[in-house]
Amino acid sequence: MAPSLPQFSAVRFRSYIFRLPLCTRGIILVIGLFWVAGMQSVWDVQKWGALTPKEVGLSSSLYPSLPAEYLLSIRRAWLMRCFCLVYRTNTFPLIHAGFFHAFMNILALTPLLERFEAEHGTLTTLALFTGPLSTIPALLYTFVERGVLRMNTTILGASIWVFTLVAMEAVKTYKSNPYFMLGTTQIPTWITPFVMVLFVSVLVPNTSFLGHICGLAFGYGWGLGYLKFLAPPERALRWIEGKLNLLGRLPHYVSVDQKTYGRYGNALLPGQVHTYFAGSDQNVFRGYKHEVDALEGESNIEVNDKLEEFFKASGLKVARQKYEYKSAGETYSGENIYAILHAPRGDATEAIVLVGAWRNVEEELNRSGVALVLTLARYFKRWSLWSKDIIFLVTADSTAGPQAWVDAYHDTHQSPAIESLPLKSGALQGAVVIDYPFDHRFESIHVVYDGTNGQLPNLDLLNTVVSIASGQMGIGVSIQKMWKHADNYQDRLQTMLRGMLKQGLGYASGPHSSFIPYHVDAITLQPFGAGWQDEMAMGRVIESTFRSLNNLLEHLHQSFFFYLLMQSSRFVSIGTYLPSAMLVAVNFTIMAIFLWIKSGSPKSPAKKAAEKGEKKQLALVQEGGVMALVPEEIVTVRERELFLPLAVVAGVQFLGVVPLFIFNHTPQYLLEPVFIFTILLNFLLPPLLSTTLTTYFAPTSQQYTLIKAFSLLLLGLFLSALATLNFSLAFLVGLFSAPLTYIQPLPSHPIIAYILAGLLMLSSPTTVVLAGSWHWGMGVGQVLKEAAFGWDVWGMNTQVVVWCVWWPAWFLGMMLLFGKPRVEEDVDEDKKEVERL
Helix, strand or coil: CCCCCCCCCHHHHHHHHHCCCHHHHHHHHHHHHHHHHCCCCCCCHHHHHCECHHHHCCCCCCCCCCCHHHHCCHHHHHHHHHHHHHHHHHHHHHCCCCHHHHHHHHHHHHHHHHHHHHHHCHHHHHHHHCCHHHHHHHHHHHHHHHHHCCCCCCECCCHHHHHHHHHHHHHHHHHHCCEEEECCEEEEHHHHHHHHHHHHHHHCCCCCHHHHHHHHHHHHHHHCCCCHHHCCCHHHHHHHHHHHCHHHHCCCCCCCCHHHCCCCCCCCCCCCCCCCCCCHHHHHHHHHHHHHHHCCCCCHHHHHHHHHHHHHHCCCEEEEEEEEEEECCEEEEEEEEEEEECCCCCCCCEEEEEECCCECCCCCECHHHHHHHHHHHHHHHCCCCCCCEEEEEECCCCCHHHHHHHHHHCCCCCCCCCCCCCCCCCEEEEEEEECCCCCCCEEEEEEECCCHHHCCCCHHHHHHHHHHHHHHCCCEEEECCCCCCCCCHHHHHHHHHHHHHHHHHCCCCCHHHHCHHHCCCEEEEEEEEEEEECHHHHHHHHHHHHHHHHCCCCCCCCCCCCEEEEECCEEEEHHHHHHHHHHHHHHHHHHHHHHHHHHCCCCCHHHHHHHHCCCCCEEEEEECCEEEEEEHHHHCCCCCCCHHHHHHHHHHHHHCHHHHHHHHHCCHHHHHHHHHHHHHHHHHHHHHHHHHHHHHCCCEHHHHHHHHHHHHHHHHHHHHHHHCCCHHHHHHHHHHHHHHHHCCCCCCCHHHHHHHHHHHHCCCHHHHHHHHHHHHCCCHHHHHHHHHHHHHHHCCCHHHHHHHHHHHHHHHHHHHHCCCCECCCCCCHHHHHHHHC
C-alpha cells in the first residue's frame, strides 16, 4: 500500500495560527502593514527602509530635502546620521518588493520565528530582532559590499532572518545528528543552509547571495555560542516582566520562566510536539457521541457491554470490576470498565490513566467526555511512540467508582464488596480526567486539582497542562471556578481563599482525587463557556499532555506538592505561607507555657506580708561563685495539683470520639435530628458539667489554670503537626479557636459569662457547619451525609480534626467560662514551716 501524503487541514492550520506567540504575530503584522503601505505612491517605502550601503554611510541624510541651514550644526547632523544608520539596519527585513516576496518570506519565517520565541521568550526575541540580529548582519553586509566589493546593491526582505534562524537550527541538528548519508558518503548536517542559499540564489531571481551569507554567519555564531552574550540578561527581563505584569496583561506572551516549563524543563517538554488529533478523528468522535447519547437511561451493565465492544474494536484488552460501598444507611454500587493499551516501546512497568466517568460530580451524563475517551483510545492505538502503557477507564460515577478502581489497583480494597482487578499494568505515573458533559463549543478549560485531605498533585503536572492549553493551543485556563480572572489583587486573593477552603474541607473534588493519596498526580479538565473551541481542541490538549508524561523517566517529584494557587500561572510556596499557620498554632503553645508557669507561682506573698506588717522573707541563692539574697517568693515554686486537670482534659478529649462515631454511622434520615440534638447539648452540657465539677470536686483557681494550659497545649501541638499536612485546615481551625486563648472563669460576673458564652457559640464547630450548609445551599443532613461518605469511601479525616481536636478545646473553653474556683484558705505559717521540714 502506497504511503498517503499528509493532507491540508483547515482546523490544524487555524489552531496553529491562533497559538502563535506574541512577538511572532507582531513581526508578521508589521511586515503586512509595510506591504500595504507600499501600495500607495506618495511615500516610497522601499526607498525609505531598504538597506543601501551608501545611504548607511556618514554622508547620508535621512531627509535630503531639508534646508541646508538645518544641517550646519555638527551635533544635529551627527545625530541624524546616526539615526539613519540605526533605522535602515533595522527596517530592511520588514520591507518587501511585492506581495509574492512578502508572502514567501512570511511563510518561511513564521515556523522558525515561533520556535525561536518559544525557546527564548518574547522579550528576548523582541530585543534581538529589533537589535543585533538585524543590525550586525546589516553592518557586515555594508562593510563587504561597500568596503571590499566597492558596490552599492540595495537589499530588503526578511530572508536574512530566515537564513539566520536556519543556521541556528543547523547547529542544533549537528550536535544531535552530525551527518546524513548520501549513498555511501557522510555529509555534515551543518552545511545544509549553504546548500539552501545556493539553490535560492540560482532558482530565485534578484536575490542577494551576500546578504544571505551574512545572515548565515550570524546564525552560526549564535548557534555555536559565540554571540549569545548579545541576549539581554534574564534577571533584567524578569524584573521588567514583574514590574509591568506582562504575563498577565499580554495574551500569547512567552515569559522567561514560562519557556522552561517548571523544574523538569526538557524532561516534560510540554507543547514541543505537533499534535495530529484532527480531521477524520472528528467524524469518529461524532459517531461515538451518537452511541453514548443512545445509551442514556440504560443500566450500568448494558452501557458497559456496549463500551466493551468499542474498546475491543480498537484492539485493546478490556476488563471489568464490580464494587459496593455502604455509607449513612445507603448503598453505592456499580461496575467499572477499563481497557489497556500496552506500550510498543515499553515493558509494562509504568502507565498513564485517562478517565471519563459516565456521570460527573453533578450527576450529569458525561456525553462528550466518554466519547472523547473512546476516540482517543482508538487514536492512540495507531501510534507506536508510547513508552508507557495507557489505561482508559470509564467509571459508573465520579465518587465511588474511581476510588474502588484505584484501591483495587493497589490491592488495598475490601473484598468481596470490591472486586479485584483481573487486568493490571505497571506503576501509575499520572492520571487525567475528562469532565465534558455538554456538546456545544467551549471557551476555556477549568482545571480541578484539589485532592482528598488537602493533598495536591505535583505542580509540574498543572504547569504542563497550563503551558499546553494556553501556550500551544491558545485556550484560556482557569482554576477554582474563577471564570473571569482579571489578574488583580482581589481576584488573586479570592482564588487563593477558595483553594484554601476546599483544601481545608478535605473533600474530593472529582475522580482525580482518588489517585492523589497513592502518590499518583492527577487533575480533572472541565471545558466551560461558549466559544469557538471544539472537542478536537480538547483532544489535542490531552494528546499533548500524554505525550509530555510519556517523556518522563521518573515519577514527578522535583517541584512543589504544597502550594496555594492565586491563578493558573501564580502560586505561593510552602516556605511563604507555612509560618502563618505555625504562628497561629504557637500562640496556643506559648499561652499554655505561660499558664503553666503562672500555676506554680506563690499566691501574692508580698501582699500578705505587707498586711501583717512583716518584712519580706529572704532566701540565699548561689549561682556559680556568686551568692545573693533575693525575696523568697521569686525562688519558691507552688505545688501543682495535676490529677483533676489531667482527668478533665483527657475525659473531654476522649469524649470527642462519641460525635465522630455517631455522625459517621447514623442513617441519613437521622443525621439532621442528631445534629440538632448535638447543638442543644453544646448549649447545656458545658455549664452542667462545670456545675458538677464545682459541686463535687471544688477546683481551685490553680486547677482551672492547669485545665486551660493542658487544653491549649494539646491544641497547639495538634495544629502544628497538622499544618505540615493540611495547612488550610490547621489555619482555619486555629482562627476559629483563637478566642479560647482569652477565656477564663468569671464567677463574679455571670451575665458577662453568658454573653461571652453566646459569642463563643458562634465559633463552635456546629455553628460553622450550619453556616457552611447555608452558604452552599444544602441541608445539614446532606452535608453530614457527604462527610460520612468521605469517611467511609475516601478515608477523609477532616471529621477527626473537628471532633477530636477542635471540639474538645472549644468544650473545655465553655466549661472554664462557667467555672467557679474555690477560694483557698490561708495556712498557718507554723504549719507551713512544719511541712517544709
